[in-house]
Amino acid sequence: MVISTENLTFNFGDQKVVNQLSLQVPQGSIYGFLGPNGAGKTTTIKLLLNLLKTQEGSINIFGLELQSNRTKILSQIGSLIEQPAIYLHLTGKENLLNRALLLQIPTQRVDEMLALVHLTNAANKKAGQYSLGMKQRLGIALALLSDPQLLILDEPTNGLDPNGIIEIRELLIRLTTQHNKTVFISSHLLSEIERMATHVGIINFGQLLFQGSIKDLETLSKPLVYIETDNTVDAANLLKRNHITVDDVNETTIYLPYTSKQQMGEVNAMLNSNGYTVYTIGKQQKDLEALFLSITQEA
């Protein structure tokens, strides 16, 4: 694991903002750290970057305990939290050159970074004239200048238009698949990261409500079969008598867990042969956004 926390807890006064958080971020993943506004994402990120001091629990990064290996660990992390620290009166390239000189990084990295984040054509434009998406990409280029293994980004897609989100998505996918990086990215919108994340952690009120691969999350949103018939209550009872699980029944519709197309056909035939009229029968998949909302609202 690149990041592994155990029972991480943090209070602001008597408010528990991070509560027993045990995160597992695998090497090479894009880990989407999701939660509604105020869930505790930024506080967690500040703890991971040692900008806030851990009160309870532990943080291991690259297999090392954070407090006792601060310099070693932090030199391998690039981060972007809140606004990127960009000089607006300088060009994109000058911003990168400045940072490269400061960190004693060979200046040839600057052109490589500009190319990586697709800002080569805008290299000599003042950063103040960049769009929000270009500024975010410059922020990521600055974070990547020292070639860190791990990138920690706090809501980098916040406020971006769909094209800006796609640019960031493609960049982060390139970083993990072609450059061996691990990316930890927070967002309050699942839709903004579901197409790039390989793993997801969902928090609310500082607590971890779900953690797993994006596939695990999709499995949670199990498909249903919905059936509209002329007499749903009697029809549902018939199905139950025949050992078919019924999830829910209302006046117009019966809901069953989906198992296979074949089973849908059998259920349809059973209802027909017992005198029920099936108006519609179909398969319905709960989308991930609805699932995310239901996970965060249950807490």
Ligand SMILES: Nc1ncnc2c1ncn2[C@@H]1O[C@H](COP(=O)(O)OP(=O)(O)OP(=O)(O)O)[C@@H](O)[C@H]1O
């Ligand atoms: N410096 C602080 N002092 C006191 N309370 C704070 C401080 N910073 C954050 N909080 C509180 O901690 C809680 C979690 O805040 P945090 O910024 O970590 O959430 P978040 O998930 O990042 O939210 P957002 O998506 O809005 O950025 C909030 O209730 C916030 O008011």
